Amino acid sequence: MLTPKTIPNPQFRNHLTWIFLGLWVGTMLLFWQQHQKDSTLSFANAAAKTANAVVNIYTFTNQETPFNHSNNQKITNLGSGVIISKDGYILTNHHVIQGASAVIVSLNDQRQTRASIIGSDPATDLAVLKIELTELTPINLGNSDTLRVGDQILAIGNPFGIGQTVTAGIVSAKGRDSIGLNTYENFIQTDAAINPGNSGGALVDLKGQLVGISSAIYSSSGGSQGIGFATPINDAIKIMQSIIEYGSVVRGYLGLQVQENSHQVAIALNLTTDDGLIVTSVTPNSPAYNAGIRAGDILISIEKYTDLSAHRAQQLVSQLTPGEDVTIKGLRGTQSYITKARVEKLPAMQAVEHN
Structure with missing residues (x-):
């Protein structure tokens, strides 16, 4: 006597399908969460996104010799800057280019070129340069208004002229306005190491977006002591636009x-x-x-x-x-x-x- 084959219930088959689908989605979700966790353990992605947009700045002044009265150019300052647009506009600090007779910009890809000073604003210690090069990599702009105290950030610049360096920290405070560095202050405070030469460099979030222009350190020794200040990028962009349009900031x-x-x-x-x-x-x-x-x-x-x-x-x-x-x-x-x-x-x- 032949026993007829048991035909699975269609509802049972659908149930198994949903179980396997759920297991697959859950597995993929775990892999994605682990990938995200691994990514947050490293700042490499954010640093890589911004490296080509941060430049080294060397300024020169004419030095007259006392005997033959001939002019020699002497390096007087080292600093950093950030490429903001594909057509070569760069944000940096006023004190980096103050009194310069010539400004040289060195890119991360080893190219060097002379920069034009478009204008500067001593009251906020910001300046705008322009270089005439192609294939530039402008930085992605973030929103400094959405930064929160405790957010992780990176400071990228050229400390002591040794080359591009990345340091990590957090936003220690916002809206610092009684430091006495500038006439108009609205600083982001950070504990990321900012040293001489970092001035004008980038303060970026972990997405690689520019949130501030590094400006100064609060130090008794001249080195980083965990108190650095940066101008919020929302403020800096307004200053830059005014300088480009009018040659100065209209207040x-x-x-x-x-x-x-x-x-x-x-x-x-x-x-x-x-x-x-x-x-x-x-x-x-x-x-x-x-x-x-x-x-x-x-x-x-x-x-x-x-x-x-x-x-x-x-x-x-x-x-x-x-x-x-x-x-x-x-x-x-x-x-x-x-x-x-x-x-x-x-x-x-x-x-x-x-x-």
Whole structure:
């Protein structure tokens, strides 16, 4: 007697198919997670993506000899820069190229060329160069606004002129604005080793995207002590665009100096409030002077902004457009007032000195 073959239930076959599919997807997911984990253990991918966009910068000045009065060129500075565009624009620091009679840029592929200085901004210690070479590799731009304290970053540059070097660290702080290095400060602080020669180099995230331009170190010895500062790339790009378009950075100007008010200050000066900003001086014939603002007044708001620090007020005014009217609310004694000031262009600034 023949026993008929058992025909598997179609539902059972579908069930087995889904089991095998689930096992395959799970295996692939584990492999992918392991690959991602292995990738995060190394900074090699991020460094490789950015290496060709970071350049070494050598500056020269003409030195006159005392006997025959002939000019000799002498290397006076070493620094770094970052290629921002395929047509050769490079971001670096103002103090790297300050006073240079010639600037030479050395690429990671061993090419060297002379660079033109498009312009610089001593107030933020940024400068823009341009080189005339083909087949350049510009860096990918990140978003410095999305950086978080604790994020891992890399500093890439040319410390001590020994060649391109990569150091790793984290974002230690953001918005550092009272360091005393520049007139306008909004630094990213990092513990990645930044040494002399790193100035103007790249601060990148682990995707290889530029998030800052390395600017300075805070050190008693001249070497890295785990406190480095970089200009956020979102700020630096705006500066660069202004320099390319106008030859300099156009900033607003009101012509007044302020200091922050506090309970202790209000008691000491016998003020009627401990809010606002105290006007310490007003430049004659400036927009603030013509608007009726005087030393001793207390500024309650500039436009819609209240509760301003002295530094934030300075930044706010610098971002105003020359020619526009700005509304200012103030207090003189017990009498409040509202006035409008016509913003002017900030006069040319003297170069910021660096040690």
